């Protein structure tokens with residue numbers, strides 16, 4: 001795999017939404033001499049932001065979904081894209097480096113793309129053509145995912161539902177549980193859990209004073225508690241969204257901590273939606289799946305994805321594992337209802353993407369994915385070392401492609417603005433992931449090596 005690839009400087013963003021936006025004031029601090037002539041022309045497309053509001057004479061009689069209106073506080077990644085675009089027009093010659101959104105940059109290994117191109121060409125032949133496939137995914141892929149990621153954990157082929165990615169599955173799971181459930185999330189957390197909950201009507205209004213939605217339990221994760229919530233203070237909810245290794249903090253929960261989480265769910269009769277999208281980045285003995293914890297199959301399901309392993313953020317392929325042992329209060333299997341949701345809301349993942357998925361979990365594919373993950377982990381080490389050498393408190397990074405840097409007493413939007421203004425590097429303000437992210441920024445290790453090194457050089461100049 002080539003270590004250095006050209007960074008995609010397109011600023012087209014269609015990523016996660018968030019409800020936590022703060023004001024930005026760019027402080028006037030020393031400017032770095034990092035302007036480099038650029039061949040970049042960025043076109044900003046914030047697909048999640050509303051199109052320019054037009055005044056039309058005609059209005060339908062349809063009321064706006066009031067839950068959508070609750071999301072009014074804003075969108076994290078489109079807001080970052082907007083600020084990046086404004087920055088680029090202010091500094092047209094700057095070489096802007098994005099370590100902001102969690103999009104991959106390394107090419108997909110050829111063992112995987114060749115399988116996809118083979119399947120793609122076969123679609124032009126009578127024998128090789130296939131139309132709609134099974135909504136749950138191709139049998140062989142389901143079996144391979146089960147044996148690759150859940151060997152000896154009791155998860156079987158028919159527990160695996162192949163999807164077009166973890167984010168879509170998070171929303172499908174919300175549809176599955178409906179509007180009447182209560183949820184808890186880690187604070188900070190990947191914004192899709194909260195926003196999909198708001199859209200489904202599970203929450204109250206956004207409370208500006210605390211920057212939280214009513215009726216969501218925010219489980220604070222801080223350096224003081226090792227980024228694992230103090231469960232003795234957590235209110236019972238029906239559903240617990242839990243992501244490990246975590247986006248954005250980059251921290252993975254230990255076996256002991258996850259055992260406590262499973263016990264907590266069991267005592268409360270809750271269901272854990274465990275997001276393991278970064279499991280392949282674990283390099284210590286932290287569990288890679290919640291099903292490594294005894295008893296988890298009765299209280300948890302797991303969403304995961306090839307996005308961050310194989311560079312499938314654009315290809316789109318993920319899965320959800322729903323064990324047969326997971327039952328509702330009336331004894332009905334959750335998997336049966338999820339099957340119904342998948343059949344109703346989804347017509348199955350792309351057959352070309354599934355051919356790629358099958359190649360991913362072949363022995364050569366796994367090796368190739370480990371190389372990709374290893375490359376990003378080297379980037380992570382470079383970023384961690386940089387901030388450590390500058391005297392910052394740095395978290396995460398070890399088991400995830402995200403570095404969580406502490407700026408005590410400072411607004412994370414201010415820090416984001418300062419870094420962008422003075423180094424032309426895009427990061428992500430921690431408060432975009434919930435109030436618990438205030439005073440932090442997330443630096444993503446997804447980037448080509450040249451850019452990561454250059455960004456770190458600029459950080460050193462700024463903070464020396």
Ligand SMILES: Cc1ncc(COP(=O)(O)O)c(C=O)c1O
Pocket residue numbers: 102164165166167168190243247275277304305306307312313317318
């Ligand atoms: C924690 C987490 N879950 C899910 C996703 C979405 O993954 P996918 O690309 O499979 O939709 C992301 C993407 O950044 C993520 O960080």
